[in-house]
Amino acid sequence: xxxxxxNRGELVSRVREFLRGLSREEIKQLSREExxxxxxxxxxxxxxxxxxxxxxxxxxxxxxxxxxICELLAMxxxxxxxxxxxxxxxxxxxxxxxxxxxxxxxxxxxIELVRSGEARNPNDLVLKLKIPLDIAEQLFNRVVENEGIxxxxxxxxxRELGDLVEEAKELKEALRGExxxxxxxxxxxxxLVEELKELKKLGVEIAKLPEYLKHLQELRxxxxxxxxxxxxxxxxxxxxxxxxxxxxEKVEDLEKSLNSLRRDRKLxxxxxxxxxxxxxxxxxxxxxxxxxxxxxxxxxxxxxxxESIKAVVEEGKIYYYINVERNRLICALCPRYTxxxxxxxxxxxxxx
Numbered sequence: 001x002x003x004x005x006x007n008r009g010e011l012v013s014r015v016r017e018f019l020r021g022l023s024r025e026e027i028k029q030l031s032r033e034e035x036x037x038x039x040x041x042x043x044x045x046x047x048x049x050x051x052x053x054x055x056x057x058x059x060x061x062x063x064x065x066x067x068x069i070c071e072l073l074a075m076x077x078x079x080x081x082x083x084x085x086x087x088x089x090x091x092x093x094x095x096x097x098x099x100x101x102x103x104x105x106x107x108x109x110x111i112e113l114v115r116s117g118e119a120r121n122p123n124d125l126v127l128k129l130k131i132p133l134d135i136a137e138q139l140f141n142r143v144v145e146n147e148g149i150x151x152x153x154x155x156x157x158x159r160e161l162g163d164l165v166e167e168a169k170e171l172k173e174a175l176r177g178e179x180x181x182x183x184x185x186x187x188x189x190x191x192l193v194e195e196l197k198e199l200k201k202l203g204v205e206i207a208k209l210p211e212y213l214k215h216l217q218e219l220r221x222x223x224x225x226x227x228x229x230x231x232x233x234x235x236x237x238x239x240x241x242x243x244x245x246x247x248x249e250k251v252e253d254l255e256k257s258l259n260s261l262r263r264d265r266k267l268x269x270x271x272x273x274x275x276x277x278x279x280x281x282x283x284x285x286x287x288x289x290x291x292x293x294x295x296x297x298x299x300x301x302x303x304x305x306x307e308s309i310k311a312v313v314e315e316g317k318i319y320y321y322i323n324v325e326r327n328r329l330i331c332a333l334c335p336r337y338t339x340x341x342x343x344x345x346x347x348x349x350x351x352x
Contacts, residue, residue, distance in 0.1 A: 015057070052079075055083040108301065109129055113125065125140055185223060272332060283338060284342075284343045290324060292324045304322065
Protein backbone atom coordinates (compact mmCIF):
# COMPACT_ATOMS: atom_id res chain seq x y z
CA UNK A 1 0.00 0.00 0.00
CA UNK A 2 1.33 3.45 -0.98
CA UNK A 3 2.11 5.85 1.86
CA UNK A 4 4.34 8.44 0.07
CA UNK A 5 5.17 9.49 -3.46
CA UNK A 6 1.65 10.46 -4.61
CA ASN A 7 0.69 14.06 -5.37
CA ARG A 8 -2.48 15.77 -4.25
CA GLY A 9 -4.15 15.98 -7.68
CA GLU A 10 -3.61 12.29 -8.40
CA LEU A 11 -5.00 11.27 -5.01
CA VAL A 12 -8.11 13.47 -5.38
CA SER A 13 -8.76 12.09 -8.88
CA ARG A 14 -8.32 8.52 -7.66
CA VAL A 15 -10.84 8.99 -4.82
CA ARG A 16 -13.32 10.81 -7.10
CA GLU A 17 -13.28 8.01 -9.71
CA PHE A 18 -13.71 5.36 -7.03
CA LEU A 19 -16.73 7.05 -5.41
CA ARG A 20 -18.36 7.66 -8.80
CA GLY A 21 -18.47 3.91 -9.34
CA LEU A 22 -20.46 3.29 -6.14
CA SER A 23 -24.14 3.66 -5.40
CA ARG A 24 -25.30 5.75 -2.43
CA GLU A 25 -26.07 2.59 -0.45
CA GLU A 26 -22.62 1.13 -1.22
CA ILE A 27 -20.96 4.33 -0.01
CA LYS A 28 -22.96 4.16 3.24
CA GLN A 29 -21.72 0.59 3.86
CA LEU A 30 -18.10 1.38 2.86
CA SER A 31 -15.54 0.83 5.65
CA ARG A 32 -12.22 2.63 6.07
CA GLU A 33 -10.29 -0.58 5.29
CA GLU A 34 -12.19 -1.10 2.02
CA UNK A 35 -11.68 2.55 1.13
CA UNK A 36 -7.93 2.28 1.79
CA UNK A 37 -7.59 -0.84 -0.38
CA UNK A 38 -9.53 0.77 -3.22
CA UNK A 39 -7.44 3.98 -3.40
CA UNK A 40 -4.15 2.29 -2.47
CA UNK A 41 -3.39 4.71 0.36
CA UNK A 42 -3.81 4.36 4.13
CA UNK A 43 -5.90 7.39 5.30
CA UNK A 44 -3.79 7.55 8.46
CA UNK A 45 -0.74 8.45 6.32
CA UNK A 46 -2.42 11.10 4.16
CA UNK A 47 -1.11 14.65 4.92
CA UNK A 48 -3.60 17.01 6.53
CA UNK A 49 -3.74 19.43 3.60
CA UNK A 50 -4.61 16.50 1.27
CA UNK A 51 -7.36 15.36 3.66
CA UNK A 52 -8.93 18.82 3.74
CA UNK A 53 -9.22 18.93 -0.04
CA UNK A 54 -10.62 15.37 -0.10
CA UNK A 55 -13.15 16.27 2.59
CA UNK A 56 -14.40 19.28 0.58
CA UNK A 57 -14.71 17.18 -2.57
CA UNK A 58 -16.53 14.32 -0.82
CA UNK A 59 -18.98 16.73 0.83
CA UNK A 60 -19.77 19.04 -2.10
CA UNK A 61 -19.63 16.54 -5.00
CA UNK A 62 -21.04 13.40 -3.38
CA UNK A 63 -23.06 14.78 -0.47
CA UNK A 64 -21.34 12.57 2.13
CA UNK A 65 -22.32 13.47 5.72
CA UNK A 66 -19.64 14.71 8.11
CA UNK A 67 -19.66 11.45 10.08
CA UNK A 68 -18.91 9.32 6.98
CA ILE A 69 -16.08 11.63 5.94
CA CYS A 70 -14.64 11.38 9.46
CA GLU A 71 -14.75 7.59 9.24
CA LEU A 72 -13.15 7.24 5.78
CA LEU A 73 -10.41 9.89 6.15
CA ALA A 74 -9.64 9.35 9.87
CA MET A 75 -10.48 13.00 10.65
CA UNK A 76 -12.22 14.67 13.56
CA UNK A 77 -15.65 16.25 13.06
CA UNK A 78 -14.17 19.65 13.83
CA UNK A 79 -11.48 19.31 11.14
CA UNK A 80 -14.05 18.14 8.59
CA UNK A 81 -16.22 21.17 9.37
CA UNK A 82 -13.23 23.52 9.00
CA UNK A 83 -12.27 21.88 5.70
CA UNK A 84 -15.77 22.10 4.23
CA UNK A 85 -16.25 25.70 5.30
CA UNK A 86 -12.69 26.82 4.56
CA UNK A 87 -13.44 28.19 1.10
CA UNK A 88 -16.47 30.07 2.38
CA UNK A 89 -14.34 31.80 5.03
CA UNK A 90 -11.64 32.68 2.49
CA UNK A 91 -14.18 34.50 0.31
CA UNK A 92 -16.20 35.87 3.24
CA UNK A 93 -14.88 39.42 3.01
CA UNK A 94 -15.62 39.67 -0.73
CA UNK A 95 -19.07 38.15 -0.36
CA UNK A 96 -20.07 40.48 2.47
CA UNK A 97 -19.22 43.57 0.43
CA UNK A 98 -21.63 42.58 -2.34
CA UNK A 99 -24.21 40.61 -0.32
CA UNK A 100 -27.55 42.44 0.11
CA UNK A 101 -28.85 43.29 3.57
CA UNK A 102 -31.22 40.66 4.95
CA UNK A 103 -34.20 41.61 7.12
CA UNK A 104 -33.82 40.62 10.78
CA UNK A 105 -37.14 38.75 10.79
CA UNK A 106 -36.06 36.63 7.79
CA UNK A 107 -32.79 35.87 9.58
CA UNK A 108 -34.71 34.78 12.68
CA UNK A 109 -37.02 32.51 10.65
CA UNK A 110 -34.01 31.00 8.85
CA ILE A 111 -32.40 30.14 12.20
CA GLU A 112 -35.61 28.47 13.43
CA LEU A 113 -35.97 26.43 10.21
CA VAL A 114 -32.36 25.19 10.37
CA ARG A 115 -32.59 24.36 14.09
CA SER A 116 -35.84 22.43 13.65
CA GLY A 117 -34.44 20.44 10.72
CA GLU A 118 -37.06 21.79 8.28
CA ALA A 119 -34.31 23.49 6.26
CA ARG A 120 -31.57 21.01 5.35
CA ASN A 121 -30.05 23.08 2.54
CA PRO A 122 -30.37 26.57 0.97
CA ASN A 123 -33.12 25.35 -1.40
CA ASP A 124 -35.42 24.70 1.58
CA LEU A 125 -34.96 28.32 2.73
CA VAL A 126 -35.88 29.57 -0.78
CA LEU A 127 -39.11 27.53 -0.74
CA LYS A 128 -40.16 28.43 2.80
CA LEU A 129 -39.05 32.09 3.00
CA LYS A 130 -39.51 33.10 -0.69
CA ILE A 131 -36.03 34.65 -0.91
CA PRO A 132 -33.40 34.51 -3.71
CA LEU A 133 -31.04 31.53 -3.77
CA ASP A 134 -27.88 33.61 -3.24
CA ILE A 135 -29.36 35.13 -0.07
CA ALA A 136 -30.54 31.65 1.05
CA GLU A 137 -27.02 30.25 0.60
CA GLN A 138 -25.55 33.13 2.59
CA LEU A 139 -28.07 32.67 5.41
CA PHE A 140 -27.80 28.87 5.53
CA ASN A 141 -23.99 28.84 5.61
CA ARG A 142 -23.89 31.54 8.30
CA VAL A 143 -26.47 29.80 10.51
CA VAL A 144 -24.75 26.40 10.24
CA GLU A 145 -21.40 28.02 11.01
CA ASN A 146 -22.79 29.79 14.09
CA GLU A 147 -24.74 26.78 15.32
CA GLY A 148 -21.63 24.59 15.09
CA ILE A 149 -21.18 21.01 14.00
CA UNK A 150 -24.00 19.66 16.18
CA UNK A 151 -26.73 20.84 13.81
CA UNK A 152 -25.21 18.93 10.89
CA UNK A 153 -24.78 15.80 12.98
CA UNK A 154 -28.41 15.96 14.06
CA UNK A 155 -29.62 16.32 10.48
CA UNK A 156 -27.49 13.37 9.37
CA UNK A 157 -28.94 11.24 12.16
CA UNK A 158 -32.50 12.31 11.26
CA ARG A 159 -31.95 11.38 7.60
CA GLU A 160 -30.54 7.94 8.52
CA LEU A 161 -33.41 7.33 10.93
CA GLY A 162 -35.89 8.20 8.17
CA ASP A 163 -34.25 5.69 5.80
CA LEU A 164 -34.44 2.95 8.45
CA VAL A 165 -38.11 3.66 9.12
CA GLU A 166 -38.89 3.25 5.41
CA GLU A 167 -37.00 -0.07 5.32
CA ALA A 168 -38.88 -1.25 8.39
CA LYS A 169 -42.20 -0.42 6.70
CA GLU A 170 -41.20 -2.44 3.61
CA LEU A 171 -40.18 -5.40 5.76
CA LYS A 172 -43.47 -5.23 7.68
CA GLU A 173 -45.44 -5.39 4.41
CA ALA A 174 -43.32 -8.33 3.19
CA LEU A 175 -43.93 -10.27 6.42
CA ARG A 176 -47.66 -9.53 6.20
CA GLY A 177 -47.75 -11.04 2.67
CA GLU A 178 -45.85 -14.16 3.75
CA UNK A 179 -48.22 -14.74 6.68
CA UNK A 180 -51.17 -14.53 4.28
CA UNK A 181 -49.63 -17.16 1.98
CA UNK A 182 -48.92 -19.45 4.92
CA UNK A 183 -52.51 -19.19 6.14
CA UNK A 184 -53.77 -20.11 2.65
CA UNK A 185 -51.58 -23.22 2.61
CA UNK A 186 -52.72 -24.22 6.10
CA UNK A 187 -56.36 -23.88 5.04
CA UNK A 188 -55.69 -25.96 1.92
CA UNK A 189 -53.94 -28.67 3.97
CA UNK A 190 -56.82 -28.83 6.46
CA UNK A 191 -59.30 -29.19 3.60
CA LEU A 192 -57.26 -32.06 2.12
CA VAL A 193 -57.06 -33.84 5.50
CA GLU A 194 -60.85 -33.67 5.80
CA GLU A 195 -61.27 -35.11 2.32
CA LEU A 196 -58.91 -38.00 3.13
CA LYS A 197 -60.91 -38.73 6.28
CA GLU A 198 -64.08 -38.86 4.19
CA LEU A 199 -62.39 -41.26 1.74
CA LYS A 200 -61.47 -43.54 4.62
CA LYS A 201 -65.07 -43.52 5.83
CA LEU A 202 -66.47 -44.27 2.38
CA GLY A 203 -63.95 -47.05 1.69
CA VAL A 204 -62.84 -45.61 -1.66
CA GLU A 205 -60.59 -47.88 -3.74
CA ILE A 206 -56.80 -47.40 -3.51
CA ALA A 207 -56.70 -46.59 -7.25
CA LYS A 208 -58.12 -43.14 -6.55
CA LEU A 209 -55.51 -42.25 -3.91
CA PRO A 210 -52.67 -41.23 -6.37
CA GLU A 211 -54.64 -38.13 -7.27
CA TYR A 212 -54.63 -37.06 -3.64
CA LEU A 213 -50.99 -38.07 -3.18
CA LYS A 214 -50.09 -35.81 -6.11
CA HIS A 215 -52.01 -33.02 -4.40
CA LEU A 216 -50.03 -33.65 -1.21
CA GLN A 217 -46.74 -33.45 -3.11
CA GLU A 218 -47.76 -30.12 -4.64
CA LEU A 219 -48.69 -28.83 -1.20
CA ARG A 220 -45.32 -29.92 0.16
CA UNK A 221 -43.53 -28.08 -2.67
CA UNK A 222 -45.43 -24.90 -1.80
CA UNK A 223 -44.39 -25.28 1.84
CA UNK A 224 -40.72 -25.61 0.77
CA UNK A 225 -40.98 -22.45 -1.36
CA UNK A 226 -42.56 -20.61 1.53
CA UNK A 227 -39.78 -21.82 3.86
CA UNK A 228 -37.14 -20.35 1.52
CA UNK A 229 -39.07 -17.10 1.41
CA UNK A 230 -39.08 -16.93 5.22
CA UNK A 231 -35.31 -17.57 5.26
CA UNK A 232 -34.77 -14.62 2.91
CA UNK A 233 -36.98 -12.47 5.13
CA UNK A 234 -34.95 -13.56 8.15
CA UNK A 235 -31.76 -12.42 6.42
CA UNK A 236 -33.31 -9.02 5.75
CA UNK A 237 -34.35 -8.81 9.40
CA UNK A 238 -30.74 -9.48 10.47
CA UNK A 239 -29.50 -6.71 8.18
CA UNK A 240 -32.08 -4.34 9.62
CA UNK A 241 -31.02 -5.24 13.17
CA UNK A 242 -27.40 -4.41 12.27
CA UNK A 243 -28.48 -1.05 10.90
CA UNK A 244 -30.48 -0.31 14.06
CA UNK A 245 -27.41 -1.25 16.12
CA UNK A 246 -25.36 1.30 14.21
CA UNK A 247 -28.15 3.83 14.69
CA UNK A 248 -28.00 3.24 18.45
CA GLU A 249 -24.32 4.21 18.34
CA LYS A 250 -25.16 7.36 16.39
CA VAL A 251 -27.95 8.22 18.85
CA GLU A 252 -25.46 7.79 21.71
CA ASP A 253 -23.09 10.26 20.03
CA LEU A 254 -26.02 12.59 19.47
CA GLU A 255 -26.97 12.40 23.16
CA LYS A 256 -23.41 13.38 24.07
CA SER A 257 -23.67 16.40 21.79
CA LEU A 258 -27.04 17.35 23.29
CA ASN A 259 -25.63 17.03 26.81
CA SER A 260 -22.82 19.37 25.78
CA LEU A 261 -25.42 21.83 24.46
CA ARG A 262 -27.35 21.62 27.73
CA ARG A 263 -24.17 22.35 29.66
CA ASP A 264 -23.35 25.34 27.43
CA ARG A 265 -26.91 26.63 27.81
CA LYS A 266 -26.64 26.38 31.61
CA LEU A 267 -23.38 28.34 31.59
CA UNK A 268 -24.95 30.91 29.27
CA UNK A 269 -27.93 31.32 31.58
CA UNK A 270 -25.60 31.72 34.57
CA UNK A 271 -23.84 34.58 32.79
CA UNK A 272 -27.10 36.21 31.78
CA UNK A 273 -28.43 36.05 35.34
CA UNK A 274 -26.43 39.15 36.33
CA UNK A 275 -28.16 41.22 33.64
CA UNK A 276 -31.52 40.63 35.29
CA UNK A 277 -30.90 40.37 39.05
CA UNK A 278 -28.21 43.04 39.42
CA UNK A 279 -29.43 46.62 39.14
CA UNK A 280 -26.11 47.97 37.87
CA UNK A 281 -25.84 45.25 35.21
CA UNK A 282 -29.48 45.54 34.08
CA UNK A 283 -29.72 46.67 30.43
CA UNK A 284 -30.70 50.28 29.95
CA UNK A 285 -33.07 49.26 27.13
CA UNK A 286 -35.20 46.96 29.34
CA UNK A 287 -38.20 48.63 30.94
CA UNK A 288 -39.52 47.91 34.43
CA UNK A 289 -41.84 45.18 33.07
CA UNK A 290 -39.03 43.31 31.34
CA UNK A 291 -39.67 44.42 27.73
CA UNK A 292 -36.81 45.41 25.41
CA UNK A 293 -37.59 48.86 23.99
CA UNK A 294 -34.55 48.94 21.69
CA UNK A 295 -35.87 46.51 19.06
CA UNK A 296 -39.39 46.56 17.62
CA UNK A 297 -40.90 44.12 15.12
CA UNK A 298 -43.55 44.79 12.49
CA UNK A 299 -44.89 41.23 12.86
CA UNK A 300 -45.29 39.11 16.03
CA UNK A 301 -42.07 37.02 16.40
CA UNK A 302 -42.73 33.30 15.96
CA UNK A 303 -41.97 30.73 18.62
CA UNK A 304 -42.81 32.94 21.61
CA UNK A 305 -45.76 32.72 23.98
CA UNK A 306 -48.42 35.43 23.47
CA GLU A 307 -47.82 36.79 26.95
CA SER A 308 -44.18 37.44 26.00
CA ILE A 309 -45.14 39.87 23.22
CA LYS A 310 -46.55 43.38 23.60
CA ALA A 311 -48.24 45.24 20.73
CA VAL A 312 -47.89 49.04 20.68
CA VAL A 313 -49.37 51.52 18.20
CA GLU A 314 -46.82 54.17 17.22
CA GLU A 315 -47.45 56.79 14.50
CA GLY A 316 -50.37 54.80 13.14
CA LYS A 317 -48.41 51.53 12.90
CA ILE A 318 -48.40 48.46 15.15
CA TYR A 319 -45.04 47.41 16.58
CA TYR A 320 -44.31 44.34 18.70
CA TYR A 321 -41.90 44.23 21.64
CA ILE A 322 -40.45 41.10 23.31
CA ASN A 323 -40.39 40.48 27.05
CA VAL A 324 -36.71 39.57 27.44
CA GLU A 325 -37.14 38.93 31.17
CA ARG A 326 -39.10 35.77 30.21
CA ASN A 327 -36.85 34.95 27.22
CA ARG A 328 -33.38 35.74 28.51
CA LEU A 329 -31.39 33.87 25.87
CA ILE A 330 -32.45 36.50 23.32
CA CYS A 331 -30.11 38.94 25.09
CA ALA A 332 -27.06 36.65 24.95
CA LEU A 333 -25.47 38.12 21.83
CA CYS A 334 -27.32 41.44 21.68
CA PRO A 335 -25.01 44.07 20.12
CA ARG A 336 -26.85 46.90 21.92
CA TYR A 337 -26.58 45.64 25.51
CA THR A 338 -25.79 48.63 27.73
CA UNK A 339 -25.60 48.24 31.56
CA UNK A 340 -27.29 50.84 33.78
CA UNK A 341 -23.92 51.47 35.44
CA UNK A 342 -22.49 52.72 32.12
CA UNK A 343 -25.43 55.12 31.66
CA UNK A 344 -24.91 56.46 35.18
CA UNK A 345 -21.20 57.02 34.53
CA UNK A 346 -22.01 58.91 31.33
CA UNK A 347 -24.52 61.10 33.16
CA UNK A 348 -22.02 61.77 35.96
CA UNK A 349 -19.32 62.70 33.46
CA UNK A 350 -21.73 65.02 31.64
CA UNK A 351 -22.62 66.85 34.86
CA UNK A 352 -18.92 67.21 35.71
